[in-house]
Amino acid sequence: MSFKIAIIGAGSVGFTKKLFTDILCVPEFKDIEFALTDVSEHNLQMIKAILDRIVEANRLPTRVTATTDRRKALEGARYVISCVRVGGLEAYADDIRIPLKYGIDQCVGDTICAGGILYGQRNIPVILDFCKDMREVAETNVKFLNYANPMAMNTWAAIEYGKVDTVGLCHGVQHGAEQIAEVLGAKSTQELDYVCSGINHQTWFIGLRLNGRSIGKDELVAAFEAHPVYSRQEKLRIDVLKRFGVYSTESNGHLSEYLPWYRKRPDEITRWIDMSDWIHGETGGYLRYSTETRNWFETEYPQFLEAASKPIDREKRSNEHASHILEALETNRVYRGHFNVKNNGVITNLPQDAIIESPGFVDRFGINMAAGITLPEACAATCIASINVQRMSVHAAISGDIDLLKLAVLHDPLVGAVSTPEEVWQMVDEMVVAQAAWLPQYAHAVPAARERLSTSQVKTREWAGAARRSVRSIEELRAEKAALKQAG
Template identity: 90%
Template sequence: MSFKIAIIGAGSVGFTKKLFTDILCVPEFRDVEFALTDLSERNLQMIKSILDRVVEFNRLPTKVTATTDRRAALEGARYIISCVRVGGLEAYADDIRIPLKYGIDQCVGDTICAGGILYGQRNIPVILDFCKDILEVAEPGAKFLNYANPMAMNTWAAIEYGRVDTVGLCHGVQHGADQIAEVLGAKSRTELDYVCSGINHQTWFIDLRLNGRKIGKDELVAAFEAHPVYSQQEKLRIDVLKRFGVYSTESNGHLSEYLPWYRKRPDEITRWIDMSDWIHGETGGYLRYSTETRNWFETEFPQFLESAARPIDPAKRSNEHASHILEALETNRVYRGHFNVKNNGIVTNLPQDAIIESPGFVDRFGINMAAGITLPEACAATCTSSINVQRMSVHAAISGDIDLLKLAVLHDPLVGAVSTPEEVWQMVDEMVVAQARWLPQYADAVPAARERLSKSRVKTREWAGAARRDVRSIEELRAEKTALKQAV
């Protein structure tokens, strides 16, 4: 088979390499063309050299091109994969830093909450530019696979306003399933059958079966509380499991910022999180991790290049959805996964216009979702609160309506638990002014926002958060990796 796959934001080096090698695990895909595009010429050349090394070592006919000209990369592409982070780590730092001044402590800040909403404002205009190019120069009927956060907002905009065949992809479900299989003593995840449904990062294991036996709430709670590691790292998820009756797919840190109850006071934050790794709730944890990862890659690039000269091993193919979806569409080998699509009756007790994450099957006819799923009422209530925020956020990003943007942030569960309306209004003004270069739709609103800030009397504070860690140096990272190797 010969077709073209374009990867936008290919400078996300580690993730691009994973997608690339996963796809080349499919024997029929040896002759595909990968067109990489990114704003950074330097990052493009780094990832291209790594992928070229993979191709050369494995003696494949695969073609890899790299260009900063996005339309050239998209021209004739059958599949387009997006991994973009508009504004990079510079804008992301403001997503964390500015809300902290108003008492809002986020772990990740890329889905909803103040950071996730502003992230969506930056991404959505660019997503619509992608869609325009796809319709104009890609292969007719091209499929857009969005991996970029905020997943639901980006996918919502691409489907409703971009009018492109789009599916959103995430790996939270798979990671949660791995945990459940482990605590239940399964020899492998294949023994566990599960159905998850909800919205991205708020998806719920509503049906669990181990070797055909249904697993109930009490058994699952007991299994997690008995686990020596997860009982400490997932305290918040376990508490939600006890109260809701079902386990969340999302990490302890992610879940904590989508709810109004666990991060509203500093002493409560430290009670529910775990500092053994960023993903368990550390203040600004993903920003620190992303910064360290970027610095490590740039310093250790020769090692990354050297490690690319290895055989592609289908046994090590990851559980990221992209390669499996492409395989199913092109070869008709059926694949089952959980996908982000417009609801349209799939989940009965969530809004019809929402982007839901739910089970589906893929074959040569496309992605076929299992319809008629009903969530437990508490899960539906929590998801609906976030959907209302997502809807307003998407519409604000499309219209450039700063008042609607403020209302979206005001209705966010965690923001509403911490901040007053007056504080929210000022915080949004401050974030829009700080990120103006990435927010073209708000250009007309920025002067007035800047004027309001000059006269504001809302008090703020310089606060690092309840559980902040400093970015580690390359030397510290190297020492930690050496210690881990010696421990093994």
């Protein structure tokens, strides 16, 4: 087989390498072309050198090209994969910093809440540019695989406004299944059958069987509470399981910021989170982790390049969906996964226009979703609250309507639990002004927002959050890795 895959945001080096090696685990794909594109020439050259080393070490005919000219990369592509973060860590820092001034403490801030909504405003105009290029220069039936957050908003915009065949992909379902298998004593997830459905980062394990035996709420609660690690790291998630009756795919830290109950009081936040790793609820945890990862990669690049000289081990192919979807579409080897698509009746008690995440099967005919799923009422209610925020956020990003953007933020569950309308209006003005370089659709609104900020009487505070940690230096990271290696 010979076809072209374009990866936008390929400068996300570690993830691009994972996708690349996964795809090359499919024997029929050895003769394909990967076209890498990114706004950073520096990052492009680093990832290209790594992928070239992999190709050379495995004696493959695979072709790798790299260019900052996105349109050139998309020419003739059959598949396009997006891993972009518009605004990079600079804009992301504002997604965390500015809401903290108004009492909004986020762990990640990339899906909804104040940070996720502004992230979507930056991404959506760029996503539509991608779609325009795909319609004009890619293969006629190009498929767009979106890995970039905010997943639902990006995918919603690409389908509804970009008019490109799009599927959103995430690994939350797989990670949740791994946890459940572990607490139930299974040897692997192969022993676990499940139906997981909802929206991205709020999917729910509504059907569970271990070796054919149905697993109920009480057994699952007992298993998690007995686990020596998860009982401590996933306290909030376990509490939601007890109350809703089903387990959520999303991590303790992520889930905490989609709900209005657990992060609204600073003195309550530490009760529900765990500081052993960022993903369990640390304030701005993913921003710190991302910053440390970038710094580590820049410093340790020679070691990453050297590691690329090893042969590809097909047994270590990851459970990221992309390679499995491509394999199913091209070879007709059927793949079952969980995909982000427009609802259109798949989930009976969620809005039809929403982007849902639910089970489907892939073969040569495409992605075929399992329809007629009904969520438990509490799960549906929680999802609908987020969907309403996502819908307004997408429409605001398309229209450049700052008043609609403020209404979207106001209706966010956690924002609404913490902030007054006056605070929300000022916070959005402040974020739009700070991020104006990445928000062309709001250029007309920036002068008035800046003027309002100069005369505002709304008080803010400088607050690091309930559980903030400083970015560690390279020396500290080295020492920690050495200690872990010695202990292991």
